[in-house]
Amino acid sequence: MGVILFAAVVRARDGLPLSASTDFEDNQGLQESKKYLKLLSKKLNHFPDRCTLKNGRYNVNFISSLGVSYMMICNENYPNVLAFCFLDELQKEFITTYEMKRINTAIRPYTLIEFDNFIQKTKQRYNNPRSLSTKLNLSEMQTEIKLRPPHQICASELGTVNGFTNSSVSKYKEIAHHQRLEPVTLSGIISCVLSLLCAALNLIRGFHAIEGCLQNEDDDFSYVLAFFLGTVACLYQCYLLLYGTLWRNLKSFLVFGLICLCNMYLYELRNLWQILFHVTIAVFATLQIRMRQPEGKCPDYNV
Incomplete structure (x- = not known):
């Protein structure tokens, strides 16, 4: 069975990363999937609240709720039901830990990086099936996925990752013209x-x-x-x-x-x-x- 490789919590309205798991993998396919994840984070408001993007041997999954998106990258053979159970668990913990005011007023990336501790522990649990067998009721999520399957996103909807298509050029122009400045004194x-x-x-x-x-x-x-x-x-x-x-x-x-x-x-x-x-x-x-x-x-x- 595959494993969860990376996870992040992102503010949906502008793609600001609030927290993310730390990893040291240097796999080319995984790095490319992370680039797709970054592109997705900038366009979250254009997609439904539950989506999957397939990129070769990797899947990028995310769910969105209350202005926050929970994103992850896993191997293509990692069960969908476990992937979305993992994201659902991140969501429940995050909304009970942080107030919406703090999320909405965050300015700097990774303001809530301490949530990484929970992400890492949960990721380890979901990568070890034995530790999940008695702690999860998968039938409810399986039913929900059957009734409302995740929206499938095509990589072409996001533009080129390594090249400079029109979409990627406009993205970099936007960053260049609207730099994030220090707080006003x-x-x-x-x-x-x-x-x-x-x-x-x-x-x-x-x-x-x-x-x-x-x-x-x-x-x-x-x-x-x-x-x-x-x-x-x-x-x-x-x-x-x-x-x-x-x-x-x-x-x-x-x-x-x-x-x-x-x-x-x-x-x-x-x-x-x-x-x-x-x-x-x-x-x-x-x-x-x-x-x-x-x-x-x-x-x-x-x-």
Whole structure:
């Protein structure tokens, strides 16, 4: 009989791994199956709550419930009923151990890695049929699988694992454009609020400038553009602080330069203290963007 080789607990909405078993196998087929498991974890919301993907000599099985998916890899000859009993047992233990609030607010991968202890013990039990004979009632799960068999997923639905098909390219683009950043600090929140304040001030002055242009044709419309460019620049500083993008630091310096240019152009409509206020906040926001770096890579525990 086959054995369970790997198991993981994943948040269904975004594929964030919460816990996983530790293993040291270096089998090519198993490693490929893990790649399929990772691809599956990113698309869990597109599949039913009980599924199987066959990959050569290995099966990837998972069940989903209450926003969490329980996934495993086993040999192709490992009984389906045992595989889903194993996942069901992980599910029951997990939902009684952790509150949904903690699961939903998890930011870093493997936040609940301590659950690995239970995964390992359960995996050892299920890999030893003698220890299961008196502890499981398989008839109920057999009946359930007959009445509602697992949905069979084709590998083609997930794209190429080792190549770069359209699906895999878009996946890597998404990762590159939306890096996970460190948590926002209090100073970062303050800089974001101040940048929004500057944006609001620019917007209000911009509308006043439009009114002036309509009432007096001699007024320069370029001042209106300067105010609105300043508004957009301040809002974009907030975006750069909150979200990770490509060339993030370079963009922050370019936006800072734009804010300075706008305020220099508006020197006739603003006094020195107002210009200093806007530029100082822009400097503060740029510094906060620079300080909020992408999270360091967490150990992958051979996942």
